[in-house]
Amino acid sequence: MGRTLNTIRNQAKGFTLLELMIAMAIGIVILGAGLQVYTQAVKATFTTSQKSEMQQDFRAAANLMQRDISMAGSGALGQQGLASNSVGLPTGVGSTIAVYPCSNTTCNYVNGAPVAYPQVSGAPYVYSIIPGYNFGITVNAAEGPTDIISVAYADATLALNCYTVDVVSATVVIFELPTPLPGTCILPTGVVTVPALNAAGVGLQSGDFILFGQSAAGVVSNVTVTAPTSGAYSAAYQVTFNNGDPGHINQPAVNNGSMKSLPAGISTTLSAVRLLVITYYLDISPVDNVTPRLMRIQNGRNPSPVAEGVSCLKFSYDVDNNGTIVANQTSLPVGVTPNMITKVNILHMAIRSQLKGQTGFQSLDLQTSVSARNLTMGQEYPISGSAY
Numbered sequence: 001m002g003r004t005l006n007t008i009r010n011q012a013k014g015f016t017l018l019e020l021m022i023a024m025a026i027g028i029v030i031l032g033a034g035l036q037v038y039t040q041a042v043k044a045t046f047t048t049s050q051k052s053e054m055q056q057d058f059r060a061a062a063n064l065m066q067r068d069i070s071m072a073g074s075g076a077l078g079q080q081g082l083a084s085n086s087v088g089l090p091t092g093v094g095s096t097i098a099v100y101p102c103s104n105t106t107c108n109y110v111n112g113a114p115v116a117y118p119q120v121s122g123a124p125y126v127y128s129i130i131p132g133y134n135f136g137i138t139v140n141a142a143e144g145p146t147d148i149i150s151v152a153y154a155d156a157t158l159a160l161n162c163y164t165v166d167v168v169s170a171t172v173v174i175f176e177l178p179t180p181l182p183g184t185c186i187l188p189t190g191v192v193t194v195p196a197l198n199a200a201g202v203g204l205q206s207g208d209f210i211l212f213g214q215s216a217a218g219v220v221s222n223v224t225v226t227a228p229t230s231g232a233y234s235a236a237y238q239v240t241f242n243n244g245d246p247g248h249i250n251q252p253a254v255n256n257g258s259m260k261s262l263p264a265g266i267s268t269t270l271s272a273v274r275l276l277v278i279t280y281y282l283d284i285s286p287v288d289n290v291t292p293r294l295m296r297i298q299n300g301r302n303p304s305p306v307a308e309g310v311s312c313l314k315f316s317y318d319v320d321n322n323g324t325i326v327a328n329q330t331s332l333p334v335g336v337t338p339n340m341i342t343k344v345n346i347l348h349m350a351i352r353s354q355l356k357g358q359t360g361f362q363s364l365d366l367q368t369s370v371s372a373r374n375l376t377m378g379q380e381y382p383i384s385g386s387a388y
Contacts, residue, residue, distance in 0.1 A: 072128040100150065103297070109295070109297060129372060133315075136281050173212075173241065220239055294313065313349055321340055346370065
């Protein structure tokens, strides 16, 4: 017998509208929960990567700064026979005063202006450590101006002590490599030949600081190969000092001129060493005009960024004033000169991530001390004529 229409309808299978709506609601809840978990995972991954990058930048910046500070005075200044661990610079006035930090073109890097070298009785000096309390930019108004710091030490990679030095004019010095090498020629570990002064990466470069003897400093303009004056020399280089000196240090012991204080014709008694004069300071990145960054400038070369997001840089100093230790001085007391510094305290070197005002913003703050071991040793075992 045939089935009726009602019987067929009663046997048909499917979902009611209510069931479909309940199923859709449950599905939306599950999808929402899954999306929330995914979003949190993405945020956590991004935050972790930000933290990792920040920590790497922070570690690299801290290691580089600590290495330079710990090397202050190494193989230079006091160890070159200078009782005060300093090099006298020309006494200039107005636009000719000796300033830093400088590249070959300008010195307007710290807060948009140059910084004058510290002076004693009106004469400027390059010290192994030069404090710069409140000389830097202001990143956070509540914290006030940041600090800068400069250190100087000898470059052990270039054996200028193997060369004889002949000052031929106020702007030109000839370096010649004798055969056989003199007893003063000491090569770095692992180096078997004396580096050429025009060797890429190792040799003299435009902007390098050279210390002659115990008193004269010069900024290299260029280096060219020249003919040796006799068969007693295997190589010779002409080094020029007449350009690339916006900091006005190519004028030792005189108000104007350049290398005139060095007597011409000296070829056996005058020594030379390349100094690394390094300044750390903060500026604002020109990419976004917002992000603060730690900068490092070496000699007369262009400054290089070390780490982004560094928002605070503050130092204090422990000094040894004729046996009396004065600790945690942000600016040196009256009568205390930078050559008395024995320890640099990094009070704050804060670095922050790029998420300020957002979830995931992080920051780190370094507080540590770095011993200026070469200066401390010079005070414990003073050279003849030292103030200690």
